[in-house]
Amino acid sequence: MAFQRDGDLNLEATELRLGPPGTTEEPEKQTHPTTTAKCNKRSLPDMNEESAGSRTNNSNVSNEKKHDRTSPPTKAQVVGWPPIRSYRKNCLQAKKMEAEAAGSGIYVKVSMDGAPYLRKIDLKVYKDYPELLKALEDMFKFKVGEYSEREGYNGSEFAPTYEDKDGDWMLVGDVPWDMFMNSCKRLRIMKGSEARGLSCAV
C-alpha cells in the first residue's frame, strides 16, 4: 500500500515503524554511485526541508516517502556513505562474490503440491543433498523418506523433484550435487501418485 501523504495530517507521527524515537528516516532518492555528477542532488531537498538530526517527528510533508511500505524499505545507499574508498569496497566486493562462489546465490523457487505459497531458496547455502532436503522438510513440514538410486524416495508420499535446464522434471538426488546446482531451475515437492510414479521410474 503506497503511503498516502496528506498535507495536514502529519501521518508520520502516528505511523508504526522500527527505530528509536526521535529519528527521522531520510527519504531515499535513487543514487547512482558511478556517476558523480548527480551525486549530491538527492539529499539537498531533504536538508532544506528538514534539519538533519532533528528530533521532532514533524518532518516536512513535501518530501514524500516514495517507496512502498509493504516491504521493508531497503535504503538506497547514499553516495559516498559510509566513507570507504571505492578501492577497498571493490576488493571486498570481489571477495564477497567469491565467497558466494563466483556470482550471487542460486535462487530457485520451491513449490509443494497442496501448499498455497511458493518459497524461494538459495542453493548455494547448502553443501549437499541431505542439507537441502532437511531444509525443505523444515520449510514445508513434511518428511521426504529414504532415497535410493533405484527406487527413489521410499516411505513417504512426497518426492522432491526439480526442473532442469532442458525443462525435464528430475528426481532430486539422481545427479551429483554440483551438477544439480548448475542445472536446477526450480524445485517442486510432488505429492501422491505423481510422486510414486517418479519413484518407480526407470
Add this chain to the structure above:
Amino acid sequence: MVISKKPRSQNHYPNPNFMREDRTEMSEDDDRSSPSDSVNTIDSCSNKTTSGSTSGSGPSSIPEYQAPYPDQVLENVLENVLCFLTSRRDRNAASLVCRSWYRVEALTRSDLFIGNCYAVSPRRATSRFTRIRSVTLKGKPRFADFNLMPPNWGAHFAPWVSAMAKAYPWLEKVHLKRMTVTDEDLAVLAESFFGFKELVLVCCDGFGTNGLAVVASRCRQLRVLDLIESEVSDDEVDWISFFPESATCLESLIFDCVDCPINFDALERLVARSLSLKKLRLNRYVSIGQLHRLMVRAPQLTHLGTGSFRPSEDVAQGEQEPDYTSAFAASKSLVCLSGFRDIIPDYLTAIYPVCASLTSLNLSYANINAEQLKPIIGNCHKLQIFWVLDSICDEGLQAVAATCKELRELRVFPIDAREDSEGPVSEVGLQAISEGCRKLQSILYFCQRMTNAAVIAMSKNCPDLVVFRLCIMGRHRPDHVTGEPMDEGFGAIVMNCKKLTRLAVSGLLTDRAFNYFGRYGKTVRTLSVAFAGDSDMALKYVLEGCPRLQKLEIRDSPFGDAALLSGRHHYYNMRFLWMSSCKLTSGGCQQIAQELPHLVVEVFNHEFDEDMGNFVNTLYMYRSLEGPRDDAPKFVSIL
C-alpha cells in the same frame, strides 16, 4: 652567535582580521599567508609552502637594522647552521626572522611540502626554493575519495613536473597524494631527474602500467616505487621487466593496488637482484606459492605485503605445497605484514613465527573470524599498528585488547559497507580496546551501533589519542542503549584527549556536540562532519572556538550562509573548507569570496540542480596566493 647583531627576532603583529598570534605553536600543516602585505606577497614570505609571514618580516613595515651591503660571512654561517634544520615548522619560523634568514632558509631547504597544490604556483615555489631535493604535493581534498567530487576536477601534476624539470635537475623524491598524474608526466619525471630515487603515489590516478614501465627503465637509481591505493590502468605492459637488468638499488617496491597480472618470473629475478630490498607489497595476482619463492629469495625483507593468500587455481588439491611456515620463520627481519587478499583462513597460521616481532599487521582485506584471529593475535605482543575487518567481531577485538598492549593505531573496517547491515562490532569492542590498549593514539572504527558510555570510556582510558575517527554507519543514529544523541561521547573525547588533532564524528549529533568541540577542541586541526548538527550555531561554535582548525570537511549538515560568514576571521589560517549538501546559497558564497580576496571559492553545481534554486551543492574553498586557477573544469564556478 654572530647573528645577535640583528637585534630583532620574531615580530608578532597581532592582526585579528587575518592571523593568529601563536605562530610558534604552528603545526606542521599550518601554512599561512599574509594577504595584507602586498610587498611580501610579491617578494618573499607569503608563500604557502613555508610559513606565512606577518607584516613583520618584510623591510617595508618595520624600521630595519641592516647593514647596507649583504653580510656574506653572516650568510655563509647561517647557511651552514640552517641546513641542520629539518622540520618544516622550524624552517618556517626561521624564514620569518629577517630577509637574510629568509633568503638563506630558502637556499638551504631541501624538502618542499605543499599541502594544497593550488595554494601556490609551481613558478612561485621554484623561484623561492632553488635547491629542493624532495617534493610532497597534495591535491584533491579527502572527500574526493568518496565520489563527492566530480571527475576531472583538477590537481594535475603536469605543470609541477614541467616546472621542476627545469628548476630541480637534482630532484630525488616525489611524493604525491590525490593528484592526477599521467603517463606523460611520469615520462617527464623519468627523463628529467638523473639521480631520481623515490616515487610515492598515494590515491593518485591518471596513469597506467605504461608510465610505470618508463619509470622503471629510466630511473636507474630508483630506490623506492610505492603505489598506494592508486588507480592504475592496465596498459598490458610487462612493466616489471623494464627494471634494469643489473643489480638494482630498490629498497621498496609496493604495487598491491596495481590490479593487473604481472610477469612473475621477471619479478622473481628482480627480487633476486635487488639486494637492498626491504619492503615488498605484492598484488593479488601473486599466489601464496609464488610468495614462497619470493620469500626464499628475500629473507631480509622487513615489510611484506602478500598477494593472494591462497594457492593459484592450477595447483591441484592435495598437491604437495611448500612449507610456508618455514619461509616466515626464515624471515627474521619481518616487522610489518599486510596483504592477505582472497585469504583461505587455514593458511593464516603460517605467519605464526613472525607474530612476536610484528609491529604492524594489516588484515583489512582478510575475511576472518574471531576464532581464526585469536591464535595469531595472541602472540603479537609488540604490535603497534593493526588494521582489520569487522568480521572478527567484538570477540576478536577483545582478543586484541588482551594481548596488544603496545597498540598505537587501530583501524576496523566494515566488511559490509552499507548502512543497514548487521554490525559485527559495537561498543563492546570499543570498550575492550580502550581498556586493553592504553597507549592508543589513533583509531578509525566503523560500526553500526555505539554508546556514549564506550566513547567516554575511551576518552578516559586512552589519553594519548591524537586521532579519533568513529563512523557509525547508520546516519543520525543515537546511542543505541539510551536513545540519546552521541553528543556526550564525542564531547568527552575533545575534553579528555588533550593531544587530539584529528576528529571525525558520526551518529546523531546536536548543536551541543559542536559546542563541546568549540569549547574544548583547542588542538584540533582536522574535523570531519557528516549528517550532524541542528543549526548554524554548530558550525559557528567550531569556527569560533577551534583556533588550530585547518581542514574542515562537512557534508549533509544544516549549516547555512550565516555560519559560513562567521568563520571569516579564520579562513586564512586554514588550508581548506569543504561543505557539500549543506544549506549554503550562492549569495553567501559570493559574499565570503568578496570579503576574502585571497580565498579561492569554488562552487560545484550541476545542470540538474537548477531546481534547487539558490542553493549551492558543494563549496570547496582554500587560501591561495595565485587567485583562481586556470584549469578548472566547466562544472566548477570560481566566485
